[in-house]
Amino acid sequence: MSGALQSSRLDPRVSITNKIQYAMSAAISAYGGNFGWCLLYYPKENQLILNVPYDEGEQQQFVMNNITKSxxxxxxxxxxxxxxxxxxxxxxxxxxxxxxxxxxxDDTADIAGFGLQSFQSYGTALQKQCKMIRYHLQSNGTPSVFGNVNVDYNLADESAQLNFSASIYGIWDTGLWDSAIWGSGLVPSADWQGVTNIGYTFAPLIKTATQGIQLQWVATDLVFEAGGVL
Structure with a gap:
């Protein structure tokens, strides 16, 4: 936390919110007078949680991984x-x-996840078409997963919201032997999905919906075809 105590006026790089300085500036300008700003360090998950009161009953959190500083x-x-x-x-x-x-x-609701990786040119400034995308996941269930690629610094999420359909596992001393489905530990999966987006830079996008299961996103693979300058 020592970095948080140093003056960002002297050197912005010492600010712990340096990576999200534009989002922070916009939030403070728009909601700085609202009640509910607070900061919490959660050691078990190595997280720093900043509560952002967008509106009454509409708070969000900016959360930093204290190991990666992301x-x-x-x-x-x-x-x-x-x-x-x-x-x-x-x-x-x-x-x-x-x-x-x-x-x-999340109480009785699905846990919805959304991830957008950084935009990259993948070694060439030429226009290219992304053909396929694959997410390496680990889960102990069957999460709902949608994958796509945003192009040329478009941050919009233009896909529909996912819904999760839970798999029913047997309960010990209740489920019928040889009929009930056994639960499992984390199982890796890596399924290809087709995409057709064209642009100069790509950012893989993932949406998930889960309830009562674990899900970890490990890595992403892309297949693309390079084109010309135009």
Whole structure:
């Protein structure tokens, strides 16, 4: 946390929010007067959680991985404040106290994930067409996964929202032997998906929906065909 105590006016690189300085500047300019700004360090997951009160009941979080110093955006936790209790993160909502990072479900709703990697030219400044994309995943269930490629610094998410259909596993002392489905540990998968996007730079996009299962995104592969300058 020592970096957070140094003055970003002298050198912006010492600011822990340097990687998201434009998002931070926009959030502070638009919502700086709102109640609910707070910062929480969560040691168990090596996370620094910054609560951003967009509007009453519409809070989001900017979350930094304290190992890689990279940031992401959490939505769906409508927190007015945060606190650690017995090293677990709790947040105060409107009329309730919630325990974050507890299990693999969001109350009764799906956990929706969205990831957009950085835009890269992949070794050539020529125009190219992405043909296929493959995500290396690990899961103990069957998550809903959608893959695509954004081109030329377009940050928009133009795909539909996913819904998750849970697989029913047997319960010990309840499920029928030789009929109930056994649960499993994390199993790797890497399925190719077809895409047709054309551009000069690509950024792989992934959307997921899960409920009651674990999901880890490990790596991404692309297949593309190089074209000409125009």
């Amino acid at each position: 940031w992401c955006n959490f939505t769906g936790w409508y927190a007015n404040c945060w606190e650690l209790h017995l090293d677990d993160p709790y947040f105060g909502g409107d009329g309730y106290v919630g325990l974050a990072w507890n299990g693999n479900t």
